[in-house]
Amino acid sequence: MxxxxxxxxxxxxxxxxxxxxxxxxxxxxxxxxxxxxxxxxxxxxxxxxxxxxxxxxxxxxxxxxxxxxxxxxxxxxxxxxxxxxxxxxxxxxxxxxxHTDESGKGFSFQQDEPLIMRYAEDGLTAAEIVNQWPEKEIGDILKEYGEETFARKIAKEIIRQRKIKSIIATTELVETIKKAVPGWYQHKRIHFATRTFQALRIATNQxxxxxxxxxxxxxxxxxxxxxxxxxxxxxxxxxxxxxxxxxxxxxxxxxxxxxxxxxxxxxxxxxxxxxxxxxxxxxxxx
Ligand SMILES: C[S@@+](CC[C@H](N)C(=O)[O-])C[C@H]1O[C@@H](n2cnc3c(N)ncnc32)[C@H](O)[C@@H]1O
Missing domain, CATH: 3.40.50.150 (Vaccinia Virus protein VP39)
Incomplete structure (x- = not known):
């Protein structure tokens, strides 16, 4: 609740x-x-x-x-x-x-769900941003909305990954972020995917x-x-x-x-x- x-x-x-x-x-x-x-x-x-x-x-x-x-x-x-x-x-x-615990819409990086992250029933999804937007724009939102230190690196890795296979699930996005950030960043108190997920949610829902x-x-x-x-x-x-x-x-x-x-x-x-x-x-x- x-x-x-x-x-x-x-x-x-x-x-x-x-x-x-x-x-x-x-x-x-x-x-x-x-x-x-x-x-x-x-x-x-x-x-x-x-x-x-x-x-x-x-x-x-x-x-x-x-x-x-x-x-x-x-x-x-x-x-x-x-x-x-x-x-x-x-x-x-x-x-x-x-939204994070029960919606099944990919708001949480701790669950394996489709990357929707949308409140409304229709409209833009996080998967569309990740798989269709240019690298620069993805980097910009990660930096601005997520205040993510590794925004550019994560955006670059997203582009590399999506050329091989579309990123459609939360777990696939988490794996992609993991590849882009240094080891020490993966052991911080705040999970390394937190800022990317926040940025995508803000952008998806404007x-x-x-x-x-x-x-x-x-x-x-x-x-x-x-x-x-x-x-x-x-x-x-x-x-x-x-x-x-x-x-x-x-x-x-x-x-x-x-x-x-x-x-x-x-x-x-x-x-x-x-x-x-x-x-x-x-x-x-x-
Ligand atoms: C922090 S929760 C509100 C919790 C609520 N005050 C309570 O005590 O249960 C924010 C809610 O705002 C909704 N929301 C987000 N953006 C919205 C928008 N643009 N228009 C209407 N509702 C929105 C979300 O779906 C979510 O349910």
Whole structure:
């Protein structure tokens, strides 16, 4: 099961009151949403969006409106459901534990699965990137999205390997990465495939582009004094959020509530290692 990250901190800042409405743009297994629904009784609703149809299928809850879609289309989704007024919007970015543990879509380098890495039912797959993109572009995404030291070497090895046989499974990709990186890199605490897998996931789902699209829409549809909360797990995501909040604060469209990002406590990290890299920022619409 996916353990919601920074749950107490999210609730403290959203501060849900009776009958208020909220949007969870990344509902996943509804960890945050269920806690919100406990507090906005008896008539408050949550519009819960997820791009992953399997997550949406599992949700059946009173006062919860589940929607399968990309949060980059937030305004349209909200319009279609005539959902208002909105007191708070939450984005808890990235993938859920279900994706790595159960989806069978190749999100984890620890399982032997097809290289899909896609939240949506159709569209680009990681296998297409690995087998069709030019070496330079593969190297670029590994460097930029994965901050991978051996980006160019791995890209080169991917091209060499795919000329012999297409790389279609996670295990084949892991073997390819292994051939490209030095021995000492294979014995580090962080697995040598971590950064490549992260980069491919971000590129496959266009995660940074979606984030850039959703932020202005979220701010626009919030009611005055409504809260916008973003939890990110990657420095590039956090930079996008930080710059957006700063820019809008300069224009007096919102107030920055978190001068510095909120991070997980040592206790939370022990209990849920996934929270280690979480950074939460909060803005309040003017
Ligand atoms: C970290 S999980 C959310 C976990 C959730 N807060 C919980 O407590 O269970 C992120 C979720 O966002 C979804 N997601 C990622 N990108 C998305 C997008 N562009 N639009 C909608 N959902 C997205 C993923 O499918 C995943 O289920």
């Amino acid at each position: 996916h353990i919601p990250v920074l749950l107490e901190e999210v609730l403290e800042h959203l501060n849900p009151q009776a009958n208020e409405n909220f949007i969870d743009c990344t509902i996943g297994e509804a960890g945050h949403s269920l806690a919100i629904l406990e507090r906005n009784k008896p008539k408050g609703k949550v519009l819960g969006i997820d791009w992953e149809a399997e997550n949406i299928k599992k949700l059946e809850e009173d006062r919860l409106i589940p929607v399968c879609g990309n949060f980059a289309n937030l305004k349209n989704i909200v319009r279609q459901h005539n959902f208002q007024p909105i007191s708070g919007i939450l984005l808890d970015l990235g993938f859920s534990s279900w 995660e940074l582009e979606n984030l850039k699209e959703v932020l202005p829409q979220a701010l626009e549809i919030l009611k005055p004094e409504g809260k916008l909360i973003i939890i990110s797990f990657h420095s590039l995501e956090d930079r996008i959020v930080k710059n957006f909040l700063r820019e809008k604060a300069k224009d007096n469209i919102l107030k920055i509530i978190t001068k510095k990002p909120i991070t997980a406590s040592i206790e939370e990290i022990k209990f849920n290692p996934r929270s280690r890299s979480a950074k939460m920022r909060v803005g309040q619409k003017s």
